[in-house]
Amino acid sequence: MLTRASRWSRWAISLLALALGALLWQAVASRTNPAFLSSFTATAARIAELAANGVLTDALRSSLAVYLTGLSAAIVIGVTIGLVLARVRLLRVALESYIMLLYATPMVALIPFIMSMMGFGFAPKALVVFLFAFFSVLYNTIEGARSLKPEMLEVAYSFRSGEWGVWRDVLVPYTLPFALTGIRQGIGRGLVGLVAGEFFLSGSGIGLLIMQSERDFDVPALYGSIVVIAVLGAALMGVGRMLENRFAAWRGLAR
Amino acid sequence: MSTAERALRADARIRIRELGKHYGPLEVFRDVNLEVGDREIVSIVGPSGCGKTTLLRCIDGLIPASSGTIEIEGEKVTSPLPGIAMVFQHFGLFPWKTVFANIAYGLKLAGVPKAEIDARVPRFIKLVGLNGFEHAYPYQLSGGMQQRCGLARALAIEPRVLLMDEPFAAVDAQTREILQFELLRIWQLRPTSMVFVTHSIEEAVLMGHRVVVLKGRPAGVFETIAVDLPHPRTRATLSYPRFSALREHVWTTLMDEARAAELLLQR
Numbered sequence: 149m150l151t152r153a154s155r156w157s158r159w160a161i162s163l164l165a166l167a168l169g170a171l172l173w174q175a176v177a178s179r180t181n182p183a184f185l186s187s188f189t190a191t192a193a194r195i196a197e198l199a200a201n202g203v204l205t206d207a208l209r210s211s212l213a214v215y216l217t218g219l220s221a222a223i224v225i226g227v228t229i230g231l232v233l234a235r236v237r238l239l240r241v242a243l244e245s246y247i248m249l250l251y252a253t254p255m256v257a258l259i260p261f262i263m264s265m266m267g268f269g270f271a272p273k274a275l276v277v278f279l280f281a282f283f284s285v286l287y288n289t290i291e292g293a294r295s296l297k298p299e300m301l302e303v304a305y306s307f308r309s310g311e312w313g314v315w316r317d318v319l320v321p322y323t324l325p326f327a328l329t330g331i332r333q334g335i336g337r338g339l340v341g342l343v344a345g346e347f348f349l350s351g352s353g354i355g356l357l358i359m360q361s362e363r364d365f366d367v368p369a370l371y372g373s374i375v376v377i378a379v380l381g382a383a384l385m386g387v388g389r390m391l392e393n394r395f396a397a398w399r400g401l402a403r
Numbered sequence: 404m405s406t407a408e409r410a411l412r413a414d415a416r417i418r419i420r421e422l423g424k425h426y427g428p429l430e431v432f433r434d435v436n437l438e439v440g441d442r443e444i445v446s447i448v449g450p451s452g453c454g455k456t457t458l459l460r461c462i463d464g465l466i467p468a469s470s471g472t473i474e475i476e477g478e479k480v481t482s483p484l485p486g487i488a489m490v491f492q493h494f495g496l497f498p499w500k501t502v503f504a505n506i507a508y509g510l511k512l513a514g515v516p517k518a519e520i521d522a523r524v525p526r527f528i529k530l531v532g533l534n535g536f537e538h539a540y541p542y543q544l545s546g547g548m549q550q551r552c553g554l555a556r557a558l559a560i561e562p563r564v565l566l567m568d569e570p571f572a573a574v575d576a577q578t579r580e581i582l583q584f585e586l587l588r589i590w591q592l593r594p595t596s597m598v599f600v601t602h603s604i605e606e607a608v609l610m611g612h613r614v615v616v617l618k619g620r621p622a623g624v625f626e627t628i629a630v631d632l633p634h635p636r637t638r639a640t641l642s643y644p645r646f647s648a649l650r651e652h653v654w655t656t657l658m659d660e661a662r663a664a665e666l667l668l669q670r
Contacts, residue, residue, distance in 0.1 A: 303495035306463055307509045307560075308483045317508065321499040398499040398540045 186368040191375060194368035203357070204376065211342060211353030211377075214270060218277025219338045226282050226334070227327050230289025231319060240290070247290075251283040255341060259348045268350035273342070276349070280341025281334030285327065292326020293319060325396035332388035339381045416441040416596040417462065417564060422471035423621075424457055430621035431457050435471070437615060437624065441563075442594040446611030448604055448657060453622040455600045459566050462598060463489050475564060485513065488557035492569040494549045496541040502528065502552050503537040509560040527555040530589060547578035551585075558589065567599040571606070583609060584637065591635050604653045608646060609636060616656050626656050 170188045177187035186194070198204035233240040259276060266272035296319065304314050346355020354377050361369035415438040423433040431454035439445045447455045460466045462473055464483040473480040475487065488509065489495075496505050506527055510520045528537060531551040541549055550570060557565060570586075571579040583606060590597065599610045607614045611630050618625035630649055632640055640646055 299491065299493050299495055300497065302465060303489075303491065303497070305465055306483055306487075306489045306495075307512045308485060309512055313512060317512075318497065321497075398542065 182367060183365065184367070186371045190368045191371040194366075195372040195376065198357075198369060198372060204373070207353045207357045207373070208376070208380075211346065211355070214273045214345070214353065215277055215338060215342045217270075218274040218341065219281050219334065221274070222278045222281035222285055222334055222338065223331055226285030226330065227289050227323075230286045230327065230330075231293055231315070231323060233286075234290050234293030234296075234323070235319070247283065247286060251287050255279045255337075256344055256348075259344060263349055273345040273349050273352070276345035277338045277341040280344075281338035284333035284337055285330040288330025288333070289323060289327045292329075293323040295326070296322050325392060325399060328388065328392040328395060332385060332392060335384045335388050336381060339377070339384070343377065412438050412440060414440040414442070416476055417598070418472075418474040419462070420472050420474075422458070422461065422468050422473060424454065424461060424466075424469050425621075432617065432622040433470075434623050435617075439564075439596050439598060440612075441596050443612050444590065444597040444599055444610055446599045446601060446607035446614045447617060448601060448607040448614060448653065449617030449622060450657065451602065453617045453619075455617050456568055458617070459489070459568050459598060459600050462564070463487055463566055486560065486563040487566065488560055488562035488564070489566040489568060490550070490553050490557045490570040492572050494541070494546075494553045494573070496549055496552055496556075498541050501538050501540055502533055502544070505541070505552055506555045506559050509556055513560055523559060527559045530558065530592075531555040531585070545578075546574045547582060550574060550582060554582075554586070554589075558593070561593070562595060565595055565597040567597065567601075569601055570599075572602065579606075580638075586610070587636050604650055604657065605641075608632075608649045608653060609640060614649075614653055616653065618657065628653060628656075 173188040177185045177190075182190070195204065233243065255276070258279060262272050262275055266275065300318055300322070301314065304318050309317065342353075343355045343358070346353050347359065351359055354373055357373045358370060358377075361367070361373060417437070417439040419435055419437040422435040424431045435458065437445070447458065449455045457466065461468045462475075462480065464480045464487070467481070475484055478484060497508065500508065503524055506524050507520050510523065515523070525537070528534060531554050533548065533551050533555065536544065536548065541552070544552065550573075554570070571582050574582065587610065599607070601607050601610075608630055614628045614630060616625045616628070617623070628649065632643065632645060632649070
């Protein structure tokens with residue numbers, strides 16, 4: 149366990165490093181043409197402005213709707229299929245090579261195909277997010293569930309557990325931390341998918357804001373929207389990490 | 404085995420008849436006959452690979468026998484029966500469950516109502532001396548404490564048959580000795596039918612009312628030795644001349660084969 153003092157010093161060091169980064173940004177920007185680099189203060193001011201006039205909040209709302217739809221589908225379907233595949237050898241062996249192939253495929257390559265199949269709009273963009281996130285969730289869930297020691301199952305059977313009991317008491321709680329590792333990766337990959345989808349399919353949300361700012365030479369807005377999406381990604385990863393720690397307490401400090 | 408020994412015992416809770424097990428062409432054991440009384444501890448010793456652990460898993464219904472039958476209180480074992488509990492060499496605790504939840508596991512699966520589980524589990528925590536560790540996770544416990552938890556989980560369902568699969572093989576020597584006497588003490592409080600598999604001859608003699616020596620390839624019951632040591636057995640039992648004599652007897656029975664194997668290797 150971290151002591152209270154060391155937790156405080158962690159926070160203090162992190163904040164200090166961030167403040168130094170902002171200062172550095174400001175210093176470099178003051179010596180650079182503002183057409184290329186917007187300063188920290190100008191960027192922050194523009195974020196506040198865009199938030200106040202509703203442009204940023206609308207963009208965020210639209211992006212989050214796409215993102216959360218795709219991501220939650222990836223989580224639910226990825227974990228479920230992952231657990232089933234871990235339990236059913238025939239299916240797993242049959243699908244293994246497809247999963248490896250798709251996990252390794254840069255999903256951006258599929259975007260033109262998705263566009264020709266589904267056109268523009270909400271669904272194809274959510275699908276892109278889904279595809280970006282899904283295979284991390286699936287892969288980690290399968291690998292996690294398969295690392296369950298057969299002894300654990302033997303204990304369950306010895307106490308007369310049925311298949312449902314095996315899932316409830318053994319398979320799901322054991323696999324959860326592994327699945328959460330996959331989910332955390334999926335959160336990051338899904339965000340890449342979101343911006344890619346918003347760039348290459350119909351422009352909308354944060355992606356559109358980035359492209360418009362660039363077109364309008366609104367450099368502070370360009371930097372502002374990138375900062376916003378970076379912070380969003382970091383926050384979501386933080387949530388993932390928190391859940392992982394919460395459900396992996398039993399693994400102890402050793403791991 | 405003599406006809407007298409084959410005759411049905413009135414108090415037999417476990418009846419094993421002509422049991423055989425093979426994996427493909429590999430025959431593990433054959434023609435195993437054994438009866439265990441309702442208040443009896445039977446130790447099974449044998450060289451590594453003689454199938455003593457396999458035999459125990461057959462009794463638990465975890466793996467099917469290839470031939471012969473096992474009956475527990477007249478019911479044929481084809482899958483795990485209710486009221487049978489196993490204590491595993493690897494402890495078999497669920498690392499994501501606390502001590503309390505691990506001990507409650509068997510009760511939950513047996514359909515015991517939650518209120519009764521909450522009343523019963525603390526009694527077994529106390530019985531095995533884990534007070535204060537109810538909410539600890541297995542990784543926070545020493546090996547000895549983990550096996551106390553495994554023991555409590557098995558005892559909590561108040562089993563009619565307790566199957567011990569080298570339960571103390573993975574703990575250090577001192578802890579092992581403590582746990583042996585703890586188990587004997589608990590058995591005195593709640594006597595039941597127990598099969599105790601071990602590779603320690605000393606442990607087999609100390610725990611068992613009878614010691615069954617499994618031996619040969621395929622293995623069979625080579626000899627059954629009645630342990631005529633008084634109960635309750637304590638640390639003092641270890642220093643009885645009769646204890647040493649029995650230990651030597653089992654040792655000689657087992658080691659004939661080991662020595663023969665060694666001679667073969669030397670040649």
